[in-house]
Amino acid sequence: MISRLLVANRAEIASRVFRTCRALGIETVAIHSDADAALPYVREADHAVRLPGNAPADTYLRVDLVLDAARRSDADAIHPGYGFLSENAEFARAVIDAGLTWVGPAQESIEAMGSKIRAKEIMKAAGVPVLEAPPEPTEDDLPLLVKASAGGGGRGMRVVRTLADLPGEIEKARAEAASAFGDGTVFVEPYVERGRHVEVQIVNTSVYGERDCSLQRRHQKVVEEAPAPLLPEEVRTDLHDAARKAAEAIGYRGAGTVEFLYDPASERFWFLEMNTRLQVEHPVTELVHGVDLVELQIEAAEGRVVSRRAPSGPSSTTVDGHAIEVRLYAEDPAADYQPQSGTLTTFEIPQEEGIRVDAGFESGSEVSTHYDAMLAKVIAHAPTREAAARKLAGVLSRAKIHGLVTNRDLLVAVLRDERFLRGDVSTDFLVDPPETFGRVNDDAAAAAAIALAEQAKAARTVQRGIPVAWRNVVSQPQRTVFEEATVDWLGGRDGYVVDGHTVVEVRGPLGPSLETTVTLETDGVRTTYAITVNGAGVDVDSPRGHVRLTRVPRFVDPAEAVASGSLLAPMPGTVVSVVVEAGQQVEAGQPVLVLEAMKMQHTVSAPYAGVVTEIDVKPGAQVAAGEVLAVVEEQE
Structure with missing residues (x-):
């Protein structure tokens, strides 16, 4: 039996696991970087251990530091959350070798599914449909998707629509994957236009329904719901069966998710990947199935029979109403979803019946540049999909979120958009944002x-x-x-x-x-x-x-003015590369340098054709938001 559990993670997911631990009478241990020391989850834990530094590679990704924190705090179990080390088989093995309980699947399952390339081979052998990558892509195979073999969350993913762009996009994907996951391996597969992202929740080899996670930006989920809307019952049954086959193929234990790409036009689906961990969007499944997935994870880790087993047949599709979750990000959708950092001066979301808020921040919290930009998940549960969407949009519109630009207004517009309300969702939904988004009142x-x-x-x-x-x-x-x-x-x-x-x-x-x-x-x-x-x-x-x-000041200090053509840092970050030289001729839109912030790479391009007259930074330099990076003098 687990008596004291350490969560090898931060912010919202740490708070979420602590909540279940309190209900079960299990003591909790938080670990935190210097940047996270004042976040709510640190106070919520019974014990907390500092990991000196800020960068993930120096803190949350250090297996030795996490195990040492468990030793010093006398923890007897570790829950990895999601991201960071959650799908690292070596970490799972190290936890077990240290005599601790690992709250997750067997390391063999993590290894089998850790490489998306190897996972597809296993699924194909198990009779689960997969997307076949073309050995020598041609123009007829376009569009293509370059994808990181390790990790997820949209990092290391690039859509290619012109064959000439393929080599460059592969290199960008490799760089992002190496930075985010420590593994730069990528592969190429067909990109399904207007496909839907539908995933199935499993615990051991039992199915707990499916979720639709099609609304995405940068291949990262923004809106998730359960059950999936407008899904033919025969397709739903086949998806559940395919997920069960996937779990049985590797003898899966614990909570996991099998992700599929579904094409409504042909009613076909293909295996994408299997996440051997708890998903960010797990609350929608909990609400419609009346379960606590973290509790089931703990039961499985303790070797006990899962207390609320899902039916193994078609009756597993029975659900209680509908649940919709939105991810509230500190980002500016009007500026290509640029991450935002700074002080969240006010963060108040109404707590109402049928509303669940899983937050990692509070009023006064500092949002740093070192980690993902998600502030909270807000979930609505109601008898129908339409009622859940209306309830969630209303709560979000009444929330007070000050200090940083967020995607809140976009989320409200999506939830009230006629396309969304009729179930017309796909992975390219946000290519054309709702018409109501961006209107000034x-x-x-x-x-x-x-x-x-x-x-x-x-x-x-x-x-x-x-x-x-x-x-x-x-x-x-x-x-x-x-x-x-x-x-x-x-x-x-x-x-x-x-x-x-x-x-x-x-x-x-x-x-x-x-x-x-x-x-x-x-x-x-x-x-x-x-x-x-x-x-x-x-x-x-x-x-x-x-x-x-x-407010625009009546008078401007000349000392604060910058030269015409100055390229300013859109956010705090690290200069990854400078791809031009001073004196070089550039075209409008040509990349000048690349910044990395919040685990994503952002290209800073020339605003017009001209000459680069200044380069003010070097690779590896830390820059602040608004700092001059380079100057491009416009060509007459």
């Missing part, structure tokens, strides 16, 4: 302008009784300029009028957040906006959702 900007005016009034040291913007003779309106919108407004003894709205009430600043509320009335309809100011940033929350505005 002008009313929010109007409310923000009035809040700033009131806050300026509250900061006065003289003439406090004079109305804001009062003039004997009004010649023109006041103007507040944001990067996203410009607001003209009038003030005086009779209150404010702004862009056709009457300001009914202004209250604040309220509480420790210095939040101001502004109520606008238009055509007899009143709407209240909550405005929080943090430096140049202004966050506006209302029933219409959230808007992040940035």
Whole structure:
């Protein structure tokens, strides 16, 4: 019996495992890097051990440090979570050799499925359909997918649509895979356009239904749900049978997931990979099947019979309602999903019936550049798919998330999109984002302008009784300029009028957040906006959702100006390579250098044709967001 369990992971998944351990009466141990020392999961654990440093290779990927932490904390079991060492057979073997209980499958199963190339060979022999890679690709075989043999999460994956691009994309995929997983092996397979990603949850060789994980960006899942919508029953049954064959082929023990690519047009599916660990999206399965998959993992590790065994026949498709999960990321979808880092000044998600929040961060947490950008998973469970989508969209729209740009607005738009609601999902869904995504709410900007005016009034040291913007003779309106919108407004003894709205009430600043509320009335309809100011940033929350505005200063310090044509770092990161030289002629869109941040590589390209006049960084250099990397002088 396990008495004290160490989670060899961080943030959200560590908190998730601790929750089950508390329910079972098992003590917990957290490990943390320096960057993670203040995250909630460290406080939630009964014991915590510091791993000096920040980079994964210096902390969470160090087998020796993890085992030493288990020894020092007197832990008798290790749960790997997902990512990092979770599918590392050598780590599993080292844990067992150290006399500890490994909460995961046998190392032989991890080894068998650890290489996607070898896994496909085993599945083919077991009668599970697989995608056959062309030995010598031609133009007729396009598009192709370059894929890392080890690891997952979209890293080391590249879609190739032109044969001439294949060698370069293979090298990029190798570099990403080597950085993320320590193994640069890649392979090529056909890329199925508009395919669906459907995966089956197994525990030992029993099936716990399937999940649809088709909504992805950069081949990384964003929205997951169970059961999979619009899946013919015969296909569902065949998927479950194929997953069971896969588990039996390697004598699988514990929780795992068999992933398939499904083509709705032909109703065919193919094996993609088997994840020998707990999946990020496991909550949707837990909610519709009424199980705790972490508890089942622990039972299997202790050698006990799994207490809530799934039926082995067609009745395994029986589920309770529908569950949808979204991954809330610190990233900017409007800027090609660039990861964001910094302080999460406010992070409040409504806790309501039917809503589950698995979070790794809280208000005040620092989001670093060293790890994945996921902040939390928000899951809704309801009797129907439509009800779950509506409930989840409503909770997300009312959440207060300030300090960093996130994908929250995109998630709300997806959940309310007609294509999604009718089940028309595929892996290329986000190639054309929902039409409602990215619209600026002008009313929010109007409310923000009035809040700033009131806050300026509250900061006065003289003439406090004079109305804001009062003039004997009004010649023109006041103007507040944001990067996203410009607001003209009038003030005086009779209150404010702004862009056709009457300001009914202004209250604040309220509480420790210095939040101001502004109520606008238009055509007899009143709407209240909550405005929080943090430096140049202004966050506006209302029933219409959230808007992040940035004030434009009236005067700019010349010392802060940068030269025209400067290429700025879009985020903090490490320079991987510089592919041009000073004095070199470049074309618009030509790569200049490559940055690595949050385990992904990002290419910085020339904005137009011209000459590279400066290169200010070298490979290996650490750069801050906004730092000048190079200068390209535009060609006349």
